[in-house]
Amino acid sequence: MMSEFREQLDITRTGGLSGAVELTCGIRFLTDFWREKYLQEYIKDGGSKIKFVTGRQGSGKTHFLRLMIAIARKEHYKTVSFSAKDVWMHDFKEIYVEILRQCGLMECLEALGCRLIQEMGFDPDEIPEGMKFIDYLSHNGMGDAINKREIRALLKQTFLDNPMLDNNFALACSMLTGSVLGYPVLEDQSRDMLLAWLEGDRTVKLAQLRALGFYPSRITKFNARHMLRSLAEVVRLGGYSGLFITIDDLEILVSRSSLEPVHYTKMKREDTYESIRQLIDDIDTMKNIMFVYAFDRELVDHENAGIKSYQALWMRIQNEIIGERFNRFSDMIDLDLLAMQEYTPEVIISISESLAGLQKNTPLAPLDLETARTVASQARTGAMGIPRLIQIAMEEVKTDV
Numbered sequence: 001m002m003s004e005f006r007e008q009l010d011i012t013r014t015g016g017l018s019g020a021v022e023l024t025c026g027i028r029f030l031t032d033f034w035r036e037k038y039l040q041e042y043i044k045d046g047g048s049k050i051k052f053v054t055g056r057q058g059s060g061k062t063h064f065l066r067l068m069i070a071i072a073r074k075e076h077y078k079t080v081s082f083s084a085k086d087v088w089m090h091d092f093k094e095i096y097v098e099i100l101r102q103c104g105l106m107e108c109l110e111a112l113g114c115r116l117i118q119e120m121g122f123d124p125d126e127i128p129e130g131m132k133f134i135d136y137l138s139h140n141g142m143g144d145a146i147n148k149r150e151i152r153a154l155l156k157q158t159f160l161d162n163p164m165l166d167n168n169f170a171l172a173c174s175m176l177t178g179s180v181l182g183y184p185v186l187e188d189q190s191r192d193m194l195l196a197w198l199e200g201d202r203t204v205k206l207a208q209l210r211a212l213g214f215y216p217s218r219i220t221k222f223n224a225r226h227m228l229r230s231l232a233e234v235v236r237l238g239g240y241s242g243l244f245i246t247i248d249d250l251e252i253l254v255s256r257s258s259l260e261p262v263h264y265t266k267m268k269r270e271d272t273y274e275s276i277r278q279l280i281d282d283i284d285t286m287k288n289i290m291f292v293y294a295f296d297r298e299l300v301d302h303e304n305a306g307i308k309s310y311q312a313l314w315m316r317i318q319n320e321i322i323g324e325r326f327n328r329f330s331d332m333i334d335l336d337l338l339a340m341q342e343y344t345p346e347v348i349i350s351i352s353e354s355l356a357g358l359q360k361n362t363p364l365a366p367l368d369l370e371t372a373r374t375v376a377s378q379a380r381t382g383a384m385g386i387p388r389l390i391q392i393a394m395e396e397v398k399t400d401v
Helices: 001-007 029-041 061-073 092-103 104-121 133-139 144-160 166-183 188-198 206-210 224-237 252-255 267-283 311-317 335-342 347-358 367-383 386-400
Strands: 048-055 078-083 244-248 289-296 332-334
Touching: 001 244, 001 267, 001 289, 029 061, 029 166, 029 335, 048 061, 048 252, 048 267, 061 244, 078 092, 092 104, 092 144, 092 206, 092 244, 092 252, 104 144, 104 166, 104 188, 104 311, 133 224, 133 332, 166 188, 166 224, 188 206, 224 267, 252 267, 252 335, 267 289, 267 311, 289 347, 332 335, 347 367, 367 386
Parallel strands: 048 289, 048 332, 078 244, 244 289
Antiparallel strands: none
């Protein structure tokens, strides 16, 4: 039964809000604010931001991330979501590669190719499906040197003259976009080799790339942030609002469970903290990108291995001014504090009603006012967050019946 509850809370994994809107009771105090202030304004207008979301087990961190992913997609962002249990966090190259794979670089370049076609005065919709732009021009008697020179000029202006793009990244994207347009011609083998290099594939021989007039260095943890800045710019050029990235389960850094898929040594953990510290310091050089890291409170409270043990990072993310009211602008979001402020007994009842209505196999009754007050009281001193306590209380009510 508890797994059924979690399936309902995870309903936004698919990116849609349908059927899960009611589960945003209380949390909309924050999600609506982020939508308006960050997704619709600051990030879309060229800003960049890193947020950290924490709370006790069952406080709704993963559900919050999935809601924000769904909202970001509605706001026309390229979204990336993964767990620190699946991607090594100590090497930023691994993070960059995962972001690149999920955001669909070629889709962005194809959209950008359509924009370049429009800038040349043509309608992309008039080009038959499967036909390259250069073939369309040739078919209509316009594949002359003048139009070819204009294509090259637009590619140079868009990529090579863009100060936000790494030179090697820009050249690779210019050639890949040219392959979309059909000019300059790029063979399939060369195209695959360029994409493999962008993904940090070490099997790609640099000598083969030099044959294309391309002289890149390998992508490493030292230049991966610069490559990510370039990727965010290409996403923007492709017509998207920006990049929205969520990374969950960061508490894996201090876990000693033998059941976890990965294990972080002290060196890898500190390399991870340093990687995040460097990202914070570099974030202002990026545009149209937002990171959200989520982790259980253990990562903050662990004395010997938690974030506080790495002062260079902790000094950058701790809140200098802590008030009694929840601060929606804070870079360190405490979902437990938000729940205490916004999850009144009435809101708790509304959440339980939504959960009961979403159950397909086993009917459940929503919580009454007395039980909702008990849940709110337990959350103040217990080790679990309110969302998980609601699940447990509803299960207990069914069992008693």
